[in-house]
Amino acid sequence: VHVSVKASCVVACMLPSQSFLVAMQKGTKKDLFLTTPQKPFPCRTLILSPTPKKQFSSNPTEKLDLDGWKNVMKSGMQEEVSETSESEKDSTLAATRELVEMWRLAGVFVPENISEEELKTLMECSTKSSKKKYLKFLACKEKLKKASKAKQEKRREAKMERLEKAKENGTSEMKNTFLLKFWSRSFDKVYNWRTAQAMIFGQPLVFDMAYENYMSRREMENTVNQLMETEGWNRRAVDPFHLHYCNLKVDSPYHKEFVKRYGEAWDNLLVTVTEQSHTDVFPRDKLIYLTADSPNVMKTFEHDKIYIVGSMVDRSIQTGLSLAHAKRLKLTTQRLPLERYLQWEMGAKNLTIDQMIRILLTLKDTGDWMEALKFVPKRKYKAFSDESVYSKYKTNTQSRTKIF
Numbered sequence: 001v002h003v004s005v006k007a008s009c010v011v012a013c014m015l016p017s018q019s020f021l022v023a024m025q026k027g028t029k030k031d032l033f034l035t036t037p038q039k040p041f042p043c044r045t046l047i048l049s050p051t052p053k054k055q056f057s058s059n060p061t062e063k064l065d066l067d068g069w070k071n072v073m074k075s076g077m078q079e080e081v082s083e084t085s086e087s088e089k090d091s092t093l094a095a096t097r098e099l100v101e102m103w104r105l106a107g108v109f110v111p112e113n114i115s116e117e118e119l120k121t122l123m124e125c126s127t128k129s130s131k132k133k134y135l136k137f138l139a140c141k142e143k144l145k146k147a148s149k150a151k152q153e154k155r156r157e158a159k160m161e162r163l164e165k166a167k168e169n170g171t172s173e174m175k176n177t178f179l180l181k182f183w184s185r186s187f188d189k190v191y192n193w194r195t196a197q198a199m200i201f202g203q204p205l206v207f208d209m210a211y212e213n214y215m216s217r218r219e220m221e222n223t224v225n226q227l228m229e230t231e232g233w234n235r236r237a238v239d240p241f242h243l244h245y246c247n248l249k250v251d252s253p254y255h256k257e258f259v260k261r262y263g264e265a266w267d268n269l270l271v272t273v274t275e276q277s278h279t280d281v282f283p284r285d286k287l288i289y290l291t292a293d294s295p296n297v298m299k300t301f302e303h304d305k306i307y308i309v310g311s312m313v314d315r316s317i318q319t320g321l322s323l324a325h326a327k328r329l330k331l332t333t334q335r336l337p338l339e340r341y342l343q344w345e346m347g348a349k350n351l352t353i354d355q356m357i358r359i360l361l362t363l364k365d366t367g368d369w370m371e372a373l374k375f376v377p378k379r380k381y382k383a384f385s386d387e388s389v390y391s392k393y394k395t396n397t398q399s400r401t402k403i404f
Contacts, residue, residue, distance in 0.1 A: 093119050100135065111138040121217060191235045195270040198240040204306045205234075205241035205360065206278045206287075207353070209248040211312035214321060217253070222313040224257045226353040231271060233354060237361045243271045245311075246278040279329055282306050289326035290356070292349045293319060294333035297340070301363040309356050341369050342381040351376065 096119050104110045114122075118138060125131040207227065212220060227245075234240045248254055259266050278287060289308045290298070308331070310322040326333045336359070338349050351359075355375050362372040370384065 092123060096123055103132070103135070108132060108135070109139050110135040111142045113142070114138065124217065192270065194237075195235050195240050198242045199270060199272070202240060202242040203303060203364070204244055204282065205357075206244045206246055206282070206306060206308040207311045208278065208289075208308055208322075208325075209245055209254050209311050210277075210325065211310060211321070212252060212254050214318065215312060215314070219313040219315060220253055221257060223311055223353070224254070224261060226313065227258075227311060228261060229354040230357045231269070233357050233361065235270070237365075239361075239365060241357075241361070241364075244278070244281070245271060245273045246276060246281065248273050249275055277329075278306075278308055279331070284331065287331050289322070289329075289331045289333045290335065291322040291326060291333055292335050292351075293323040294326075294335040296332070296334045297337050298334040299337070301360070301367060303364070307360065309353060311353060313352075314350065336373075337369070338373070338376070338381075341373055341385050342376065343383050343385060345380065345382040349380075 093116065097114070100110055100114060100119075100122075122131055122134055125134055207230075215223065231243065234243055248258075262269060274281065286304070286306045287308060288302075288305050289310075291310065308326075310325070312322070314321070323333060335349075336351075338344060355377070358375040359372045362368070362375070366372070373384075
């Protein structure tokens with residue numbers, strides 16, 4: 001080994017059997033030659049120390065904290081990546097907005113105002129035709145909103161004109177009556193009271209929210225629309241269910257869409273929302289999964305059971321998806337007796353979520369399949385079967401006292 005030194009230093013070679021020190025005095029440049037034996041050493045460590053020989057110690061040197069260094073480097077890289085991703089996202093949004101403006105100038109039917117969320121949804125569209133279809137949908141939606149606002153303004157103006165004419169003629173539009181007006185606010189109080197009672201004493205009805213990975217964004221939005229209608233029908237029912245939204249993860253696409261639609265009313269909604277599965281909340285022997293692919297036909301409505309409805313809008317009709325999900329959980333499955341009571345004409349036997357809640361509410365109150373299946377779309381069946389079949393399979397429901 002050849003070492004050239006100008007300043008004063010100490011060179012130490014630590015060998016397994018011996019160690020020696022060589023000190024160089026401060027002065028002119030000198031050469032130092034270290035000759036090692038021909039026999040290879042199992043371990044050698046070369047230590048250069050700027051301290052004099054008297055202050056030199058054979059303690060091991062301090063080790064560098066590689067983990068801390070790696071964390072510092074990773075954090076710096078993450079900050080750089082986040083900054084670059086945000087800048088790229090902003091540039092992509094700006095480019096998409098410019099594309100919409102260009103299509104507007106070219107005569108394409110696009111909305112006048114488009115939000116940032118709608119731009120993000122537009123960016124997810126893979127083809128040019130799908131982007132134009134989505135923009136056309138937003139434009140039609142915006143046009144309907146403007147038309148409804150215009151109608152409201154016309155009604156308000158017509159009402160003001162009637163009041164002014166009544167004042168000029170000296171007659172009052174309001175007439176005396178012994179009947180008190182029942183305001184819609186009072187209706188809401190009654191409905192909310194019934195729903196609150198159902199959350200304590202009512203029969204549970206579960207909506208399984210575990211299908212968001214099998215739907216597109218448009219299908220998920222339609223599902224949320226149907227669930228909002230379902231909650232409204234249940235709240236206005238005489239004897240409502242206790243609704244449970246199971247498998248609803250926080251900050252999931254389902255949850256974000258619900259918060260977007262309901263706003264601040266989401267936290268005050270009279271519905272039990274949980275991230276747990278229905279098998280963790282209720283006894284497994286009480287659960288019945290309603291699916292159109294089940295081999296078991298539902299004969300009567302059982303008030304001591306807990307029915308589960310899959311929350312999914314399936315435009316492509318993925319056959320057997322809910323049935324496979326129920327079989328994995330080892331749950332009892334049933335399907336509505338549509339073939340027994342209806343002369344089915346065309347289309348799949350899948351029903352929307354709001355149609356299911358109306359059928360189940362009618363079965364719960366009356367037990368009459370003829371009344372319940374009136375909510376099946378008439379385009380799907382030709383006619384009802386004989387009434388004798390209905391009277392044969394009509395459910396005998398127990399009379400229940402209802403508290404208003």
